[in-house]
Amino acid sequence: MKHKTLRKPTQDSGFKNQERGFTIVEVLITSLIFSIIGMSVSAIFVQIVSLQRRTLATQKIQDNSLFVLEVMSRDIRVSRIANQESPNCDLTTLTITHPSKGAVVYRVNNGSVEKNENGGAFLAVSTPSVNFARMNFCVKGSLANDKQTPRVAILTTVENRTGKEIIQINLQTSVSSRDVIDEFSYP
Structure with missing residues (x-):
């Protein structure tokens, strides 16, 4: 009797x-x-x-420019604006008469917004990290006895000074003066 051994078949x-x-x-x-x-x-x-990085640069531009516009708006809102009519938006310097600060002048110098109070030195309102490439003022209703509320539209172009890419933002705001003394002074 022969015994067969069982082998496991190998898989190929x-x-x-x-x-x-x-x-x-x-x-x-x-x-x-x-x-x-x-x-x-x-x-x-x-x-x-x-x-x-682009978002952070844009946020920095917006934060700074909105701060500058808010400072200017607060001063314009309570001030007297006289004889600066500029419907064509060609005014680059705005002079207002603030009730407590006296004559206030706003301008852009080398990309920085500057403020002068009562004949003193011009001080920067904006930070050095942003560049105000353009700032124009449209003034309407500033003439005596024109029966209009004085209002100022501020048009500005702001860009970053640092970074690989220059980001430019155009902003506009309009502010009405609450000072209507000229409207009631003249019959």
Whole structure:
């Protein structure tokens, strides 16, 4: 009686000599796919960092310019504006008469908004990190007995001074003076 030994059949995996592993083509394709994914993730990260810097620069411009416009608006709102009619918006310096500060002059000098109170020295209102490239004033209703409330429209272009990319923002605000003494002084 012959005994047969049972052997486990080996599975043929398609590799020669029953060696297991990856072929060079499989390794190259896998490396290529992971390289493309890695470069895509890196490019997205660089783009996100660039957008964040742009957003911070824009926020800095907006914060500073809105502060300057608010300071000017508060002074204009309570001041007397006389004989500065400029419907064509060609005025670059605004002179107002504040009830407690006296004569107040606003102007742009070398990209910085400056304020002069009662004949003193001009002091910067804006920070050095932003550049006011343009500031014009449209004044209407400042003539005596014109039966109009004095109002000022401030048109400005503000940009950043630092960073790789120059960001420019155009802003406009209108302010009415509450001082109507000229309207009631003349019959």
